[in-house]
Amino acid sequence: xxxRQTRYLTQMVAKILIWIAAFFTMAVMALIIFQVLSEGLPxxxxxxxxxxxxxxxxxxxxxxxxxxxxxLTVVAIIVATPLGIGTxxxxxEYTREGRISRIIRFGIGCLAGVPxxxxxxxxxxxxxxxxxxxxxxxxxxxxxxxxxxPTVICTTEEALKAIPYSFREVSYSLGGTxxxxxxxxxLPNALPGIFTGIILGICRSIEETAVVILTAGSSxxxxxxxxxxxxxxxxxxxxxxxxxxxxxxxxxxxxxxxxLVLLVNTIANWLLNRYIRHRA
Amino acid sequence: MFxxxxxxxxxxxxxxxxxxxxxxxxxxIRPQEIFVIFGPARSGKTxxxxxxxxxxxxxxxxxxxxxxxxxxxxxxDPKISLTHLRRRVGMxxxxxxxxxxxxxxxxxxGPKLKGTIQKRRxxxxxxxxxxxxxxxxEVKDRLHASALRLSGGQQQRLCIxxxxxxxxxxLLLDEPCSGLDPISTASIxxxxxxxKKEYTIILIPHNVQQASRVADRAAFFLNGELIEEGPxxxxxxxxxxxxxxxYVTGKFG
Numbered sequence: 001x002x003x004r005q006t007r008y009l010t011q012m013v014a015k016i017l018i019w020i021a022a023f024f025t026m027a028v029m030a031l032i033i034f035q036v037l038s039e040g041l042p043x044x045x046x047x048x049x050x051x052x053x054x055x056x057x058x059x060x061x062x063x064x065x066x067x068x069x070x071x072l073t074v075v076a077i078i079v080a081t082p083l084g085i086g087t088x089x090x091x092x093e094y095t096r097e098g099r100i101s102r103i104i105r106f107g108i109g110c111l112a113g114v115p116x117x118x119x120x121x122x123x124x125x126x127x128x129x130x131x132x133x134x135x136x137x138x139x140x141x142x143x144x145x146x147x148x149x150p151t152v153i154c155t156t157e158e159a160l161k162a163i164p165y166s167f168r169e170v171s172y173s174l175g176g177t178x179x180x181x182x183x184x185x186x187l188p189n190a191l192p193g194i195f196t197g198i199i200l201g202i203c204r205s206i207e208e209t210a211v212v213i214l215t216a217g218s219s220x221x222x223x224x225x226x227x228x229x230x231x232x233x234x235x236x237x238x239x240x241x242x243x244x245x246x247x248x249x250x251x252x253x254x255x256x257x258x259x260l261v262l263l264v265n266t267i268a269n270w271l272l273n274r275y276i277r278h279r280a
Numbered sequence: 281m282f283x284x285x286x287x288x289x290x291x292x293x294x295x296x297x298x299x300x301x302x303x304x305x306x307x308x309i310r311p312q313e314i315f316v317i318f319g320p321a322r323s324g325k326t327x328x329x330x331x332x333x334x335x336x337x338x339x340x341x342x343x344x345x346x347x348x349x350x351x352x353x354x355x356x357d358p359k360i361s362l363t364h365l366r367r368r369v370g371m372x373x374x375x376x377x378x379x380x381x382x383x384x385x386x387x388x389x390g391p392k393l394k395g396t397i398q399k400r401r402x403x404x405x406x407x408x409x410x411x412x413x414x415x416x417x418e419v420k421d422r423l424h425a426s427a428l429r430l431s432g433g434q435q436q437r438l439c440i441x442x443x444x445x446x447x448x449x450x451l452l453l454d455e456p457c458s459g460l461d462p463i464s465t466a467s468i469x470x471x472x473x474x475x476k477k478e479y480t481i482i483l484i485p486h487n488v489q490q491a492s493r494v495a496d497r498a499a500f501f502l503n504g505e506l507i508e509e510g511p512x513x514x515x516x517x518x519x520x521x522x523x524x525x526x527y528v529t530g531k532f533g
Contacts, residue, residue, distance in 0.1 A: 096340055166377045170439075173335055174390035175367040175446060184389070189380060279380060279426075 033258060040255025043248055049256070053220050057236060058246045062253050064222045068137075068230030069260075071223060072216060073205040075141025076148060081198055083145070084152025091153075092160040093182050112150035119147040120214035128215055135229040140216030147211055148201035155200065159193025160186060188279075192272055199268040203261050209234040233257045286311040286450060286480045287332065291346035294327050294504075296339070301327040303504045304346070314472060314481045316491045316512065319501035319527070325484045326374075328501075329452045332482070333369035334362060350450070367394065370443030374455040374486075376435035378427035383419050386427045386438055390446040405445050413441035414471045433464025437471060450480045458486040469494050488528055492516050500524045 051061035087104070095101045123143025133139045163186050171185035187194075209232075217229030218239060231239075233253050240250035287309040294302040302324045309315045317325045330336045332348060334355060347356045355365055367390070378386050387406040388396075396402060406423070410416040415437040419430070427438055436456055443451060453472075457465040472481060472494055485491040491498055492512060499509035500521070508521045519525040526532055 166373065166375070167379060169335065169338065169373070170377050170379060170442075171389070171393075172338060173333065173366055173371045173373075174393060174442065175363040176393045177363055180393050184393070185379060 036251060036254045036258055039248075040251035040253070040258075043252030044255060048252055052222060053236070053249075056245050057220070057240050057249055062233065062236060062249075062256065064220050065231050065233045065236040065253065066256070067222060068216065069206055069232040069234075071137045071230060072140045072144060072212060072232055073202055075137055075226070076144035076205045077198065077202055079142060079145035080148050080152050080201055084149050084197070084201075085156050085194060087149075088153050088156035088160060089182060089187075092157050093178070093186065108150045108153050111146075112154070115210075116147055116208060117210040117214075119143055120211040122146070123211060123215035134227065135215065135217030135219075136227045137216060137223055137230055138226045140212050140230070140232075143211050143215040144205045144208060147208065148204050151200050151204065152197045155197025156190070156194045159190035159197070162193065163189050192276055195268070195272055195275075199264065202264055206232075206261055206264070207234055207257070208232075209238050213238070233260075285309060286351065287482075288349040288352075289328075289346075290349065292328075292331070292344065292348060293346055294324070294331060294336070294344045295342065297341045301504050302331075302344075305506050306346075307499060307506060307509060309480060309482060310497075311480050312476060312478070313496040314476050314483055314494050316483050316485055316495035316498040317501060318485055318488060318491045318498060319507075320532070322503075323501040324504040325501055326454055327504075329371070329454050329482065329484060332450070332452055333366045333371055335366075335371060337362070363393075367446045368448055369450040369452060370446060370448035371452040372436070372439050372443060372454065372456050374458050376432055376439055376459065378430070378435050378438055380426070380428055382424045383427045383430070383438060384423040387441050387445050390442060394446070406441075409441040409445035410438075412444045412471075412475065413437045414467065414474065415441055431464070433460050433467060436460060436464070436468060440468075440471065440475075444475075448479070450482065451475065453481065453483045455484050455486040457490065465490070488530075500527065502527075 048061040049066065050063055052064045053062060054060035087108075091101050091104060120143060123139055123146070127133050127139035127142050128135060131139075167185045167189065168181055171181040176185070212232050213235050216232065216235075218231040218235055219229040220231055221228070223230045233256060237250050237253040237257065240246055240253065285308040287307075289305050289307040289309075292302060292305045293300065305324075305328065317328060319325055327336065331344070332350075332355075336342050336344075344356070347354050349355070350365070350369065353360070379389065381389070384406055387409050388402045391402060391405050396405065407416060407420075410419065415434060418434060419425075419438075427435065430438060436459075440451075440453075440456070457468055460468070469490070472483070475481060476496075483494065485494070495512040497510060498512045498515050500507045500515065500519075500523075502523055508515060508519060508524045510520075515524060516528050519528060
């Protein structure tokens with residue numbers, strides 16, 4: 001009788017604690033989104049998206065920061081995706097667990113733990129100054145690529161690990177070469193996992209502030225080439241809020257940022273489900 | 281001596297790191313027969329089978345001594361093309377392993393790797409392979425459905441068809457019926473009897489009864505050693521070795 005009561009009690013307490021944990025997580029998330037959207041949504045209008053900022057961002061819209069954000073993210077993904085997937089394939093398919101792979105993995109682990117401002121500083125010293133690219137889309141995109149590389153590598157490797165060994169064995173036994181086996185039996189099945197990693201990378205690039213402010217500058221002019229300086233939405237938000245230019249516009253930018261990230265995730269999920277359904 | 285034998289295994293020993301899995305195996309396998317390798321678990325059967333198309337190469341830290349000839353050709357010759365060898369010596373694994381593709385794409389996987397891309401040619405190959413594996417009638421209306429939706433027995437016959445699409449000379453089957461019910465098993469055994477006319481088949485049965493049902497000749501393995509080989513009726517009625525007798529009569533195993 002007693003044991004049964006204690007067991008019942010444990011059960012109840014555990015249930016309550018877990019509910020509380022989940023509730024607080026959801027509450028914090030909802031609060032942030034609610035606060036930014038409630039302050040920012042009234043600012044949004046077609047003009048807000050289609051006009052460039054005027055008088056430091058006090059008036060006008062945020063067209064150039066939107067273009068800057070997208071341009072930097074695209075460069076970062078174009079650079080980081082092949083490098084990251086290639087590294088992961090090298091680590092998991094082409095090398096045996098040994099000293100070299102351990103050193104590389106250790107390096108990736110360290111890279112993942114480096115604060116983003118350090119990537120910014122590195123990008124500033126190496127791309128902006130040493131390679132003389134100046135504050136530009138290219139410098140910023142490359143620094144962001146370096147920042148998201150560990151994410152892409154780790155998620156891709158996890159996706160590769162999840163592919164059963166039998167797929168590879170079957171492909172080899174049917175006369176496949178290593179490359180054929182990787183590209184036809186392994187990668188198509190690992191694609192959903194790899195895709196998730198790329199989406200994580202995209203979202204981190206969109207949101208990143210510290211790296212971008214040091215490598216891409218904060219110009220409000222619409223960029224014309226890879227070597228133009230740009231300002232991203234997160235940097236725009238930071239400058240507007242920090243220098244007290246316009247809280248209203250800052251919240252408008254924040255709301256746009258959140259909507260963009262939600263949009264990217266939704267579209268990504270939709271594409272992913274379509275791909276999985278198509279193959280199954 | 282090579283002329284009449286399809287495969288000649290000569291003084292073949294195999295090691296995983298320092299563990300010896302096969303001891304001085306010498307064995308001849310003739311064309312157009314079903315040769316059965318049987319014995320208790322961990323007796324080296326699968327290792328021998330995977331050595332025949334060098335799938336053992338995928339495992340790290342393996343070494344061997346002695347060699348294996350296929351039509352008089354040393355398959356451990358460094359100049360040999362591994363992909364070509366594996367097309368000539370096809371393997372079916374103990375569990376059905378369809379790739380998560382359509383039925384058609386599973387069968388066409390090997391030919392596509394070889395560089396066959398014309399749609400009409402692929403259609404012919406796939407139909408012929410599925411017919412040989414006695415699966416065509418069951419799947420001809422849903423070739424583009426996922427192979428994962430087939431039953432276990434159908435999946436295993438699909439795996440056989442997938443190998444046949446490459447028109448190999450030797451078929452290696454590692455307990456192909458281990459996960460299957462008696463009806464699927466019977467249909468696979470029937471398939472093997474059909475295939476025997478054109479292919480050399482080496483089979484690891486999942487039990488002694490299957491060995492006696494399908495085999496022409498057999499070899500009994502124990503702890504990596506070849507204990508006895510010969511025509512199957514002889515091994516089951518008048519085994520030369522006491523250990524073979526104990527095993528086939530069920531005293532251990």
